[in-house]
Amino acid sequence: MPILEGGVGIDVLVCMKQVPDTQKVRIDPERGTLIRKGVPSITNPFCESALELALGIREKRGGTVTVLTMGIPDAACILKDALSLGADRAILVTGRDFAGADTLATSYALSRAVSSLGGFDLLLFGKQAIDGDTAQVGPEVAGMLGIPVVTFVTDIRKITPGGIVVERAADGCRELVRTRFPSLLTVVRAEKRLRMPTMEGILSSFSREVETAGLGDIGAESDRCGLKGSPTRVKKIFSPSNGGLVNFLEGSVEEKAIRFVELLKEKGFVR
Amino acid sequence: MSGKNDLWVLVERFERTIRPVVFELLTKGKELCSKRDSKKPGDLVAVAFEGVTAEENARLGSYGARRVLQIGREGGNAATYMEEARLLVSAAREYHPAILLAGATAYGRSVMPLVAVELRTGLTADCTGLDIDPESGVLLQTRPAFGGNVLATIECAGKRPQMATVRPGVFKKRAEGKHAVEARERCYRIPSQPLFRVLERTVEDRGFDITGARVIVAGGRGLARSEGFSLLEKLAKKLGGVVGASRGAVDLGWIDAAHQVGQTGHTVTPALYVACGISGAVQHLAGMKDSDTIVAINEDPQAPIFEAAEYGIVGDLYEVIPRIIERMG
Numbered sequence: 001m002p003i004l005e006g007g008v009g010i011d012v013l014v015c016m017k018q019v020p021d022t023q024k025v026r027i028d029p030e031r032g033t034l035i036r037k038g039v040p041s042i043t044n045p046f047c048e049s050a051l052e053l054a055l056g057i058r059e060k061r062g063g064t065v066t067v068l069t070m071g072i073p074d075a076a077c078i079l080k081d082a083l084s085l086g087a088d089r090a091i092l093v094t095g096r097d098f099a100g101a102d103t104l105a106t107s108y109a110l111s112r113a114v115s116s117l118g119g120f121d122l123l124l125f126g127k128q129a130i131d132g133d134t135a136q137v138g139p140e141v142a143g144m145l146g147i148p149v150v151t152f153v154t155d156i157r158k159i160t161p162g163g164i165v166v167e168r169a170a171d172g173c174r175e176l177v178r179t180r181f182p183s184l185l186t187v188v189r190a191e192k193r194l195r196m197p198t199m200e201g202i203l204s205s206f207s208r209e210v211e212t213a214g215l216g217d218i219g220a221e222s223d224r225c226g227l228k229g230s231p232t233r234v235k236k237i238f239s240p241s242n243g244g245l246v247n248f249l250e251g252s253v254e255e256k257a258i259r260f261v262e263l264l265k266e267k268g269f270v271r
Numbered sequence: 272m273s274g275k276n277d278l279w280v281l282v283e284r285f286e287r288t289i290r291p292v293v294f295e296l297l298t299k300g301k302e303l304c305s306k307r308d309s310k311k312p313g314d315l316v317a318v319a320f321e322g323v324t325a326e327e328n329a330r331l332g333s334y335g336a337r338r339v340l341q342i343g344r345e346g347g348n349a350a351t352y353m354e355e356a357r358l359l360v361s362a363a364r365e366y367h368p369a370i371l372l373a374g375a376t377a378y379g380r381s382v383m384p385l386v387a388v389e390l391r392t393g394l395t396a397d398c399t400g401l402d403i404d405p406e407s408g409v410l411l412q413t414r415p416a417f418g419g420n421v422l423a424t425i426e427c428a429g430k431r432p433q434m435a436t437v438r439p440g441v442f443k444k445r446a447e448g449k450h451a452v453e454a455r456e457r458c459y460r461i462p463s464q465p466l467f468r469v470l471e472r473t474v475e476d477r478g479f480d481i482t483g484a485r486v487i488v489a490g491g492r493g494l495a496r497s498e499g500f501s502l503l504e505k506l507a508k509k510l511g512g513v514v515g516a517s518r519g520a521v522d523l524g525w526i527d528a529a530h531q532v533g534q535t536g537h538t539v540t541p542a543l544y545v546a547c548g549i550s551g552a553v554q555h556l557a558g559m560k561d562s563d564t565i566v567a568i569n570e571d572p573q574a575p576i577f578e579a580a581e582y583g584i585v586g587d588l589y590e591v592i593p594r595i596i597e598r599m600g
Binding site for chain 1: 376394425427429430486572584585590
């Protein structure tokens with residue numbers, strides 16, 4: 001349970017991403033391409049943990065929770081969900097200029113959006129998105145903004161007027177880290193699941209809009225956004241296949257077992 | 272001196288010991304260097320922050336490093352990955368490496384994005400394959416995408432350095448002899464104000480580590496019940512190996528996540544991988560397909576695991592495995 005000190009409200013921004021449910025993505029066996037059709041879009045699960053953490057901070061300390069995403073117009077759905085859970089403000093950065101962005105261009109656009117909104121104590125990101133799995137956007141945004149980043153945060157231990165003590169789990173270590181405001185945290189999937197919306201929350205979200213922002217609104221240079229601003233390119237996409245032909249061991253169960261043990265002996269696993 | 276075509280490997284430590292992934296990257300790096308244009312030679316350089324001992328220097332050399340570059344902070348130590356990122360940026364600005372590789376550990380995935388942003392270059396996360404394009408000489412970086420459903424090859428043709436983090440355990444490491452290599456030390460000035468401070472640090476008991484096992488006997492949902500793992504344990508013991516599991520079996524609570532192999536678990540490359548009752552979802556294959564010998568035991572002859580396997584046994588594992596154990600004596 002986080003221990004909170006002091007009395008000033010904390011203004012938190014949660015950066016979120018809409019992703020295809022990768023558990024339901026299938027491959028076209030003939031063409032080796034992704035079948036995206038019919039695959040539902042969801043809020044990246046790590047972003048949900050970040051949002052829950054942010055809502056918890058506001059409950060105990062006051063302040064505001066703002067949610068931000070970059071994506072196609074449909075990505076407004078995940079922000080609408082966040083509003084129904086009680087987020088105070090929601091901003092969707094969208095437009096053709098942003099399409100085809102790699103992590104560097106994405107981080108640039110998000111950092112511009114954060115700067116244009118201004119005034120946050122904490123930025124929370126999911127540690128990674130389940131479609132790209134890069135875990136790079138959080139640290140890169142912090143790098144662009146020139147603020148500290150604490151990665152792989154599992155919990156918030158304490159909030160003091162000037163900063164925060166968090167727990168992080170990384171590479172077989174647990175660390176308690178103190179960082180000042182403003183800081184960016186990337187959040188691993190917490191034990192505490194994202195709350196469910198209340199009827200009141202859902203009703204009140206109907207009257208609140210997701211704000212949209214384009215290139216000009218966030219003061220971004222188009223050359224640094226989208227495909228143009230992306231130093232990396234996907235050269236090809238292919239399905240993982242070994243193409244090897246399996247040798248089935250034939251015969252009765254007994255014979256298969258005997259053949260297998262012979263094989264183990266041939267390869268030196270059994271003497 | 273230092274050519275602008277050098278390939279850098281970041282030396283990462285865990286509790287003062289150099290992590291195995293560093294040697295995996297050096298082995299791969301040596302191969303990549305040999306594939307590059309001979310008119311633009313570049314050296315394989317191990318870049319380290321802390322004092323590299325003579326013994327470590329020779330070890331880095333034996334895995335292919337031509338030089339060890341030690342970078343430090345003027346008048347102090349770098350206490351966090353943020354400070355180390357700043358030092359690495361300073362060194363990269365001085366020496367202009369063509370390629371910069373690090374392990375896709377939590378550490379590598381924290382320090383490398385900060386470096387990439389500062390140098391305004393591309394970074395490819397968690398690669399499982401690296402190669403050099405024979406025509407352009409550009410680094411080809413292959414990684415799983417969409418939860419391991421596909422592999423994508425990514426390049427960063429126009430910016431330097433080309434940066435990638437690489438999944439530990441994917442590349443094999445190979446040492447040749449022991450020889451000390453040139454060591455160079457550089458110090459850089461970075462802001463003195465600490466960005467954040469680690470108050471407390473505890474190393475968790477790792478207990479079980481699947482990644483170094485020579486033999487893995489793994490089970491999936493096809494075991495149908497958690498007790499199936501005790502049968503696999505028996506076989507694994509006979510083979511001097513350990514038990515692995517698919518995500519499905521871990522999600523059902525049959526076995527601890529430390530045993531999980533696959534996209535969201537561990538990547539393993541044992542000499543022998545026996546997949547029992549594992550259908551072979553691409554997410555699982557991503558974590559074990561580079562094992563030397565893969566044997567699959569499954570009731571369904573159509574199971575995708577057989578496409579990755581060298582040998583297959585179609586049958587009820589509860590009938591087959593006890594007989595195998597019996598035959599092994």
